[in-house]
Amino acid sequence: MDxxxxxxxxxxxxxxxxxxxxxxxxxxxxxxxxxxxxxVLYLRPETAVAGAGDTDTGRGPRENVRQVSRVRGxxxxxxxxxxxxxxxxxxxxxxxxxxxxDRGGVLDSIVQVTLDPGWHTVTLQTGSGxxxxxxxFVADPAARFxxxxxxxxxxxxxxxxxxxVAAWNxxxxxxxxxxxxxxxxxxxxxxxxxxxxxxxxxLSTGAWNVAPVLTRFLERNLYPAGPLLLTDWGPTPDRWFxxxxxxxxxxxxxxxxxxxxxxxxxxGDDGQHDEQLYDDxxxxxxxxxxxxxxxxxxxxxxxxxxxxxxxxxQAHTSDVPRVYGSDxxxxxxxxxxxxxx
Numbered sequence: 259m260d261x262x263x264x265x266x267x268x269x270x271x272x273x274x275x276x277x278x279x280x281x282x283x284x285x286x287x288x289x290x291x292x293x294x295x296x297x298v299l300y301l302r303p304e305t306a307v308a309g310a311g312d313t314d315t316g317r318g319p320r321e322n323v324r325q326v327s328r329v330r331g332x333x334x335x336x337x338x339x340x341x342x343x344x345x346x347x348x349x350x351x352x353x354x355x356x357x358x359x360d361r362g363g364v365l366d367s368i369v370q371v372t373l374d375p376g377w378h379t380v381t382l383q384t385g386s387g388x389x390x391x392x393x394x395f396v397a398d399p400a401a402r403f404x405x406x407x408x409x410x411x412x413x414x415x416x417x418x419x420x421x422x423v424a425a426w427n428x429x430x431x432x433x434x435x436x437x438x439x440x441x442x443x444x445x446x447x448x449x450x451x452x453x454x455x456x457x458x459x460x461l462s463t464g465a466w467n468v469a470p471v472l473t474r475f476l477e478r479n480l481y482p483a484g485p486l487l488l489t490d491w492g493p494t495p496d497r498w499f500x501x502x503x504x505x506x507x508x509x510x511x512x513x514x515x516x517x518x519x520x521x522x523x524x525x526g527d528d529g530q531h532d533e534q535l536y537d538d539x540x541x542x543x544x545x546x547x548x549x550x551x552x553x554x555x556x557x558x559x560x561x562x563x564x565x566x567x568x569x570x571x572q573a574h575t576s577d578v579p580r581v582y583g584s585d586x587x588x589x590x591x592x593x594x595x596x597x598x599x
Contacts, residue, residue, distance in 0.1 A: 411527040540578040
């Protein structure tokens with residue numbers, strides 16, 4: 259049924275003159291490979307080439323993501339993706355390889371490269387038209403510390419019952435209607451200052467549709483730039499809804515394989531399953547976890563989030579140190595006692 263609806267919408271989009279265009283997302287990698295992230299959508303001709311060919315390296319790494327896509331609210335979920343569409347990857351004007359979007363139009367591919375540590379830009383191009391620039395962060399091989407952070411209720415505050423949060427924040431509100439958790443931007447800034455070159459990964463169960471909105475939220479609230487690892491929206495071949503828990507575990511295991519020498523600080527909240535997920539990951543990969551930091555929700559926030567995942571002090575399957583706090587300042591003091599800051 260989903261494919262049938264998509265084919266009908268695709269014919270209508272083509273008849274209106276829409277073209278395949280790319281929404282770039284922030285990627286990451288090492289000096290020998292990068293994970294290129296983006297999404298191919300049917301866009302109006304003037305939108306499909308927005309930001310194309312702009313190689314101004316003086317702009318921040320998130321600039322293209324928020325400039326290319328200003329779609330917000332429910333419109334981001336009604337946008338029409340382009341499945342299985344070939345996209346050329348160029349570095350310094352030279353075509354490196356070709357990747358293909360998945361069934362949901364998402365680009366998520368490993369590309370072999372030779373790059374120095376730091377921020378770089380790869381160009382993604384559909385057909386013979388101009389391309390768009392996608393920022394990628396190349397982690398320093400000497401880095402031994404990294405940050406994995408949840409988003410909702412950890413660094414982004416919500417104020418609605420959990421069943422309505424996704425609907426309101428995704429279909430109605432924009433990033434200016436969302437507030438940041440007090441002290442968290444300062445905490446993250448101190449962490450990246452104390453550990454230069456450390457990769458920062460934002461891991462969420464949110465849909466790729468809201469990636470540009472979340473990117474603008476992170477930039478507006480002065481969080482360190484880093485890739486968002488989100489999930490596709492809509493039904494799968496075997497279920498109506500995707501499993502957020504499976505998505506997070508899969509991405510954490512992948513990070514452990516991709517960066518075997520990095521020990522991650524895992525930051526989440528006690529309103530869902532973050533502590534349990536992080537504990538499970540730490541029990542399987544104890545050498546890849548520096549500590550677990552859990553933001554404690556207030557009683558009111560916990561009720562809106564659907565309750566606490568588990569009482570503090572429960573038995574854990576790993577011996578990884580963990581800290582608790584209601585905001586960034588308290589967590590920062592606790593991490594200083596662990597010599598992480």
